[in-house]
Amino acid sequence: MLLDSFGRPVRDLRISVTDRCNFRCTYCMPYDEYEWVDRSEILTFEEIARLARLFMRLGVDKIRLTGGEPLLRRDLEVLVARLSALEGLKDLCLTTNGSLLAEKIPALAAAGLRRINVSIDSLDPETYQRITRRNDLVKVLEGLFAAQKHGIAPIKINTVIVRGLNDGEILNLVQFSRTHGFGVRFIEFMDAGNANQWKSEKMVSAREILEIVQACGPLRELGREQGSAPSVQYQFADGSGDIGIIASVTEPFCSSCNRVRLTADGKLVTCLFSAQGHDLKRMLRAGAGDEEIDALLRSVWQGRGDRYSVERLQAMQSAGGYEAAGRKKIEMISLGG
Ligand code: SF4
Secondary structure (H helix, E strand, O other), X not given: OOOOXXXXXXXXXXXXXXXXXXXXXXXXXXXXXXXXXXXXXXXXXXXXXXXXXXXXHHOOOEEEEEOOOHHHOOOHHHHHHHHHOOOOOOEEEEEEOOOOHHHHHHHHHHHOOXXXXXXXXXXXXXXXXXXXXXXXXXHHHHHHHHHHHOOOOOEEEEEEEEOOOOHHHHHHHHHHHHHHOOEEEEEEOOOOOOOOOOOHHHEOOHHHHHHHHHHHOOEEEEEEHHHOOOOEEEEEOOOOOOEEEEOOOOOOOHHHOOEEEEOOOOEEEOOOOOOOOEEHHHHHHOOOOHHHHHHHHXXXXXXXXXXXXXXXXXXXXXXXXXXXXXXXXXXXXHHOO
């Protein structure tokens, strides 16, 4: 089995299919203007499918499609059909802001998409608009129910909790997801990218989130799915509810991190907080053979020593503290979450 320098296998490939997004969320991509990747630099479906097959030779058995907003990529269902046909792939999912879901879900489901995560940071229209700077909550909720009607399961709601912005929304989201049969994942606000003005005071810790959720009833901890998923799972004592908490800041899980990322312009990135990636597109377009690309993927993974969240926590607990602006990172809009 291929292992990195901390003995971690590679299992979970996150493919960004576009860096474009139709939202401007404050915690991810707040800029109106941005240096978007030229369309000619974006990987084609053929290139993505080839790389996915090569990553699977290393041990990847799960693929998540991300962006930007992946549903902005034209004919995405064509890629979904190709990937879902890969032999040995156990899981294919999509993370979306949901605004185009209602219109796209019939084709995606027919192409083999089985599960999705939808980012919804508030059920209150005003707060939702303040966070996303778009007025699309109704469309997003329509998309959520349309996906349910098309048999997509599980459907999980992703919510980044920012103090003073949407921490008052936690109970609403728990009740909503429990009532309608969706999962919900609360994510600690992180210093992903350089644009989101992260400060530790704005972060609501997993412990605080848990205390709030417990107001709905006693919870049972179920642990991490497959032992390595980012979220720790909970359900209510009566067996209802599907609640996850992702404590990237206060309880880092780098020791079991088996995730690798492919940017829309073909960079291989081994950590959400990386400053740069390895250019696979150049190799592909220079005519490199499978064995040459395979050798590069193996050597990058074997040399991987990422543990950014552990280092951040150590710095936060040190006398000097942690300065988020001190390290340049790739923007999250290029990497997917
Ligand atoms: S900080 Fe990097 S290595 Fe740690 S869990 Fe996140 S992506 Fe994985």
